[in-house]
Amino acid sequence: MKIAVMGAGAVGCYYGARLAQHGHDVVLIGRPQHVQAINKNGLVFESAGTVLNIALSASIDPTAVAGADIVLFCVKSTDTQSAGEAMAPHLSPDAIVLSLQNGVDNAERLGTVIGRNVLPAVVYVAVGMAGAGHVAHFGRGELVIGPGAQSEKVASILRPAAIPVDISENAAGALWAKMILNCAYNALSAVSRLPYGELAKGEGVMTVIENVVAECLAVANAINVVVPGDVQAAVAGIIKTMPAQYSSTAQDLMRGKPSEIDYLNGYIVRKGGALGIATPANQVLYTMVKLLEMRPGQEGTV
Template sequence: MRVAIMGAGAVGCYYGAMLALAGHRVDLIGREALVTAVAARGLILEKGGRQQTVALGAGTDAGVAASADLVLICVKAQDNDHAAAALRPHLSPGAVVLSLQNGLGNAAHLAAQLGRPVLPVVVYVAVQMAGAGHVVHHGRGELVLGDGPAAADTAAVFRAAGIPTEVSDQTEAALWTKLVINCALNPISAITRLPYGRIFADPDAVRMLRQVVDECSRVAQAEGVGLPADIWDQVARIAAAMPEQISSTAQDILRGRRTEIDHLNGDIVRRALRHGLDVPMNGALLAMVHLVEPA
């Protein structure tokens, strides 16, 4: 199978590496530094205390997606329009397109831009780029695909590559759950540059995170979304399982890049406003991440 990955950051590189190791032809679409590194010595995958080099292709132009059977869109939500415009001329009629992105509504937005179905995917993985063309896996890796055309066959491809994958008609609720988790962990990790374990060791920080989760839960309820009863426990379990992990938002800040905070806590703030709800902690974290982002 030919696979193209649009927006090959940590998530895209990890799943690209896993698919390539399973024998698929994988092409990464990413920044020049990534392309140069992969061309020189392949993609380095660090996982389970072992480091290996994975042979795959890479380019900066979306044209490498031509003839791909499977296209993974891994760009930040704010880059959806650019990614769709770049991919549209190159997608083959039979290509399966997946959105592996944080936030809500990405798949629907991309589908409207591309004029074809895009399956939403909930991603549960802790990964980080240790340098250009060097991805480090810290934990997990499961995917939940939305039900739709070719979903079952695509899930089977991922499972055969060692990626735990299921198909669900409840991806919207799962995306909401992940949004709440991200709203709690991502901004404070970005502002402090600290990993989850250090944050959860501070009782005041834990109280603040609980307030974030409570605010998000009220907004979800107003939107008619039922979050799991153990949503706070899920946040705590992730921090306990990956104490050395810093959030993707923190990784963006450390690399001098704009974050997707407007599609995380910012989305909660906008939805709360529509329902007349007050979410001061989400608003404060949103403002503080904007302050530490590059101008």
């Protein structure tokens, strides 16, 4: 299969690497520094104590999606519209497009831009870019997608490439469950510049997290979204399964980039406001990250 990854950051590089390892024709579409490094030396793929160089194609040009059977759309939520518009004219008529993004409305927004159905995928993976063309995998890697013929086809391709896929009738609820995890930890990790395991030791942190989660669940309930599983247990479990992981929001701010906070805590604040539901904990975290984004010189190290 030809597979294009639109947005070759950490998530896109990870799944692209897995698929290339399994023999698929993968092209990564990303930023110049990563593309140049990958085309010169291959993608450096670090996982489970091993480091591999994986040969695959990379491009800065959205036209590289042409001819792809599957497109993994992995850009930041802030870039959904612009990236969608750039690739739309070059998509094959039968291409299956998956949104592997944070937030709950990207698949719908992208579908409007490109004029076709987009499969939402919930991503559970701990990864980061350790350098130009160098992705480091810290844990997990499973996806949750909705039901349908396209989903079955996608699962049949991804599963043999060591990518677990769960096809769920409640993909919308799964998206919300993932967003709630992000709302609970992303801003706190960004503000403290600490990984999950360390920030959880802070005085009052777990109380703040409990309040954030309660507000998110109140908003979800008001719009009839059924969030599956034990959300509180899932939130607590992140500390054990990803103790050394910095949130994507923290990584963005440390690199001087805008974050996706508008589509996480900011989304809850907006929805809550429209529904008359108070969301003070989310509001404070959202505001703190927005203030940090205003400051120059946010670059640091992860």
